[in-house]
Amino acid sequence: MLKRIKRFWILQYLLGGASKKVKMLYFLAVKLKCKKKVKLAKFIQRSIENKFGCFISIDAVIHPTVEFIHANGIVIGKGVVVEENVIIYQQVTVGGGKVGDWGSKPFPTIKKGSILYAGCKVIGPIIVGENVSIGANAVVNKNVPDNSLAVGVPAKFIETGV
Template structure:
């Protein structure tokens, strides 16, 4: 091992970069940072790269917290006004968005709180809140608020279990 620790750092960077889901989050964060600094073309190029390479769209107007984990990046759609807190896990084919065109101006987008897990194919639509440490079951359609520490499933999603931590 290199006494300066550079080999370990390079190995860490390589391990992050070889995982498509980690790479997608890094690309999004670069695009978001440039978008927030009013760059025009580079953020659009980077978000288009996400669409082409991973089939996923993440709006530059979304607010995403720390430690977002995409288990499988394919087909994820995160709309304009979505707010995602910290330590959220999202699986493939998940849609977080508004119900109607123009919802961004009205603020009609979901808010996902800390520690939520959203399983494959789930759709969370409209001005709703998914409470902290909740689980959204696969292929569920969430159109109502989800209480904290709950498991929801179905179409439309209903609470099927309360979690105790």
């Protein structure tokens, strides 16, 4: 059974697109970090950065069901929490608001079922609620209520009532 699982992952890596490769390499790096092989984990993180053009910190907490539609240009910072079934498109930045303020958790939390469209920025110690859509190129710097749509710079929220 274990051999089948390994074969599946190898086949998935070889046949999958860049998004699947980024996701697999990221979770491999996280697993290595948990096993105290930090240098190898950081090497894999840098490889993802160089080959695919995206930075996903191995210190971020990302659920395995998160989908990267196009992994190009994605930036996910150190303390970010991304819950299950979140979809992230290309050029999305999710990160802290202030440089050097690591102690007060200045990072966003993205709740389950949210969609972050191309080029949006989620900055600072905010919470993006469940089933939220953040429009392309929106800049979100305030908490977003559940079941809403965030659009514009700075983002304005439209309740969808879903």
